[in-house]
Amino acid sequence: MSLKSFAAKIFAKQVVKKSQQWIENPVETQQRVFNQLVSNASATKFGKDHDFNNITSYEDYKARVPVRDYEGLKHYVEEVVEGKEDILWPGKPIYFAKTSGTTSGVKYIPITKDSMPSHIEAARNAILFYIAETGNAAFVDGKMIFLQGSPILKEKNGVKLGRLSGIVAHYVPGYLQKNRMPSWETNCIEDWETKVDTIVDETLKEDMSVISGIPSWVQMYFERLEQKTGKKVGTIFPNFKLFIYGGVNFEPYRAKFNELIGRTVPSIELFPASEGFFAYQDSQTAKGMLLLLNSGIFYEFIKSDEFFEENSNRLTIGEVELGVNYVLIISSNAGLWSYNVGDTVQFTSLSPYRVIVSGRIKHYISAFGEHVIAKEVEQAMQAALKNTDISINEFTVAPQITPKEGLPYHEWFIEFENAPKDLETFAATIDKEMQEQNTYYDDLITGKVLQPLKITMLQKNAFTSYMKSLGKLGGQNKVQRLSNDRDMANKLSDYKI
Incomplete structure (x- = not known):
């Protein structure tokens, strides 16, 4: 030790x-x-x-x-x-x-x-609580990375201005400076795809022990590592012992992460x-x-x-x-x-x-009074994926109020990594889970106000392309899980298979 x-x-x-x-x-x-x-x-x-x-x-x-x-x-x-x-x-x-x-x-x-100080202490204490409970502290000797926004700050009337993750980058304690990845210069790269590629080059031969960030952007980093080496992340970084994340529910990503890493890595969830x-x-x-x-x-x-x-x-x-x-x-x-x-x-x-x-509170579906929230769709997806070889990269849900034919329905836009052989059965499984979780939704389905949900399959990297088109690729930006209108759905339709 x-x-x-x-x-x-x-x-x-x-x-x-x-x-x-x-x-x-x-x-x-x-x-x-x-x-x-x-x-x-x-x-x-x-x-x-x-x-x-x-x-x-x-x-x-x-x-x-x-x-x-x-x-x-x-x-x-x-x-x-x-x-x-x-x-x-x-x-x-x-x-x-x-x-x-x-x-x-x-x-x-x-x-x-x-x-x-509360921002800094909370991030630190999350790790310390993990160490106190598990006794695992060896990871502090390896390299640590947080995929974050640029630390370059501007100024507005005497007050420094920037993204939160970029501000926090200025507060890395001295005892972690030698462990910190990527380099300051790489962290300052604004274009997210260029930044990820540069981070891959910088970290490839390092002893990475802690990796942190919003799951969707860490997934991109892992995929680039695998593309470059043909190896699982857990093989590239044998001492990778802790994943720290926040911002979104990790469960829809868990199966894909385990596949990319090649093993299970303990994780800590944050709510910053x-x-x-x-x-x-x-x-x-x-x-x-x-x-x-x-x-x-x-x-x-x-x-x-x-x-x-x-x-x-x-x-x-x-x-x-x-x-x-x-x-x-x-x-x-x-x-x-x-x-x-x-x-x-x-x-x-x-x-x-x-x-x-x-x-x-602003991201929900209640076009028909169903009051569907993110937790419900994420749990339904998680249940449908359980004990299958199906895996997804990302998904979002929107109402289809005026279909060309038939009753209205909820449209699920899914980017599969490994698609189901029977899409209709997979959709029915999700729909059953939704009905069990949300009584309003169940009433609308059984009362023939809505028809069961439909899945629109999207091309690989569809969500990355969509976020890039908005100028929101990387950093603290997250894909919106639910919409109560068709604005996002209409844009994603450009990427359907």
């Missing part, structure tokens, strides 16, 4: 022990975070506009601060972007995480000197966003990710099936239930207040509080 791996084990135990203090006192922890946020922001423009000085309880807060999305906070954010101080949070942010929204265009999410680092997988045996209640974020939850109702009920951590789909609302030390992140979560445990990401 190396000195570095020995030290990592000791440090991991210390961090886990310290974390138990807030894990075992969740409601009190969130109340403390709430009090600190309101107190610290009371002299800001937002705090004055919403009478923070007279807030003495969460009920007071709810009465003064409505739930907003980016559009609702935009006029405050614009003042921050203009360089004004003390608007949403004391002083000025140290970064803007630049993201693209479906309705807001470019979004500038503030990151402050108070919120930035530009708005904050919300959760990470704290156990290899328990389902879900530990919700971070002590990281400068106060959480509220609204049942997703009530979200669009007027005066929908806002809940705190002590009021949530298992298995219910909630819209995630945050207030944070980055200056976001009752902010709708757009993600939906379900709790898998209440002691400790663990969640899974079930989808996006």
Whole structure:
């Protein structure tokens, strides 16, 4: 055992022990975070506009601060972007995480000197929890890679601006600098395909032990490695011991990854966003990710099936239930207040509080009142693939409201790696799973309002080509799993077989 791996084990135990203090006192922890946020922001423009000085309880807060999305906070954010101080949070942010929204265009999410450490500590602690639980620490001696956006930052009125993953690249601790891959120069390459090819060349002869990134883009990296060498990734990197991912559900990719690697590699799931680092997988045996209640974020939850109702009920951590789909609302030390992140979560445990990401509140299908969410289509796909040799690269689902003939239906656009011999049977299996999961969908099928789903097979690399056409290839960009219209479907139709 190396000195570095020995030290990592000791440090991991210390961090886990310290974390138990807030894990075992969740409601009190969130109340403390709430009090600190309101107190610290009371002299800001937002705090004055919403009478923070007279807030003495969460009920007071709810009465003064409505739930907003980016559009609702935009006029405050614009003042921050203009360089004004003390608007949403004391002083000025140290970064803007630049993201693209479906309705807001470019979004500038503030990151402050108070919120930035939570992004770094959470990513670190996810690995330390893994080490503490498993005792596996040898991977710290190998090379590590995170497939991320460019770390080149621009500036806007004195505040640095870039993608979150590019910002985080500036915070790699000194003890990992020698282990870090790819080189800084390669990381700065903007064109994703060129970048992946260069990363392949750089890492091919390295002792890679940890590989991290959004699954779809790591898959591209693995495929390029196999194309270049004719070998499985696990053979190229015999000491590859840990895969770290976030952003999307890994299950639809798992079979393909196992095939590309040639063996099973342990993994850690993360739940990061530009708005904050919300959760990470704290156990290899328990389902879900530990919700971070002590990281400068106060959480509220609204049942997703009530979200669009007027005066929908806002809940705190002590009021949530298992298995219910909630819209995630945050207030944070980055200056976001009752902010709708757009993600939906379900709790898998209440002691400790663990969640899974079930989808996006704006990404659903309810063209006929079925309320289908990402978690349902992903579980249906996973069930259909189980115990078969069928494998997929990517898929998305959209409603077909006005077919040329017959009843409307859900259209599944699937890029197969290994297609089923009987497509109709495969589609029927998925449809059966969907009916079992979603009673609304089942009622529409049995009531002859919808016909069973249909599959449109897409050419190899169809989703890569589609994302490239949008200028969203690589980085933190993800394929949208569900659409409630035909915009994406119509573009993907160009790639159908």
